[in-house]
Amino acid sequence: MIQLDAITTLLLAALVLVVGHLIVERVRVLREFNIPEPVVGGLIATIIVTGLRGLGYEFQFFGGLQTPFMLLFFGSVGLSADVRMIRAGGSKLVLFLALVIGLLILQNLLGVGVASLFGLDPVLGLLGGSITMSGGHGTGAAWANVFAEEYGINGAMEVAMACATFGLVFGSLIGGPTARFLINRMKREGQDINAQVSDSEYDETEVQHPLNTANALKTLFMLLLGVVCGQQLQSLTSGTAFSLPTFVWVLFSCIVIGNVVRAFGDKHLNTHAVDVLGNISLSIFLALALMTLKLWDLANLALPILAILLAQVALVFLYTTQVTFRLMGKNYDAAVLVAGNCGFGMGATPTAIANMQAVTQHHGPSRLAFIIVPVVGGFLIDIANSLIIKGFLGFF
Secondary structure (H helix, E strand, O other): EEOHHHHHHHHHHHHHHHHHHHHHHHHHHHOOOOOOOOHHHHHHHHHHHHHHHOOOOOOOOOOOOHHHHHHHHHHHHHHHOOHOOOHHHHHOOOOOOOHHHHHHHHHHHHHHHHHHHHHOOOHHHEEEOHHHHHOOHHHHHHHHHHHHOOOOOOHHHHHOOOOOOOOHHHHHHHOOOHHHHHHHHHHHOOOOHHHHHHHOOOOOOOOOOOOOHHHHHHHHHHHHHHHHOOOOOHHHOOOOOOOOOHHHHHHHHHHHHHHHOOOOOHHHOOOOHHHHHHHHHHHHHHHHHHHOHHHOOOHHHHHHHHHHHHHHHHHHHHHHHHHHHHHOOOOOHHHHHHHHHHHHHHOOOOHHHHHHHHHHHHHHHHHHHHHHHHHHHHHHHHHHHHHHHHHHOOOO
């Protein structure tokens, strides 16, 4: 057993990120599917660690780094949540959020149902549900820690990372083609797509302030304040009906902090600083989580997890085309929203944006979709997902 201290563990995590960046930069298919650099480097690292274990060399990484970086990442999600954007989306945003919540619930019901058919713990099925499908790698890793510690689920982190990676790939694969299928069907039915596009021009004029040391430090202070507040709220609510994982309380705390600060002017909260610190935190967190995966714990779960994931692909396609598209108006904007819904419904918000850009570059802009999807996929879905997962856990 080779034990590594905090600095060495952090050094290896940085190496994982550098390797992941170099590979993604050179492999086109990874870029096209928006596979995160930490995931690429982390999976290579865990394969190497697994191979060395087979040769008799087992590594014990320092375990005190994952949680701080995880909390900082969720704090950055909260700080970036501007409630003014909810007003910009209007009633269409509220309707789309309701539809997304419906999909979250169905994803969990499907995951639990298929897991039960295979005789697995239904809690494990949640990892193949909205936790990873709509939550992605960050949310998957956060809940995997909760499941491992509080529910004794072996291989929770391995399952979460496998499901999130699968979802990310298929979220990219089905988003654009599904939207194009709907658009082509509308054309065959005689709808004038060009007229709809002309009404959906999108002009983003957000003022971007330069990133510097001063506003980076202000942002770091707000993130740390949100983390501390979240930890205190988790401690106060522990054992009550309001008990939630710490990262959820950190998310809530930073939403409040960010919007209070915005009330005094946008110049006090630099979006570039939030994005940079958030991306760094998420990258290091994922690298640390993936480095410590135990692939041997995943072998016995391969078939049932694959069954859950294939069922999730079918669910997302059917739900977005038969429910989301129809209720959002059966028009061009609705088709672009479907592309985005497939993206963050099985992967992450960047995948959703990439899906929508691929559609709009070919067929024309959609102002509504580019207002609604970043707001719902960027932070509202995280809040809704956390509460829904908590509700499901109450039955187990």
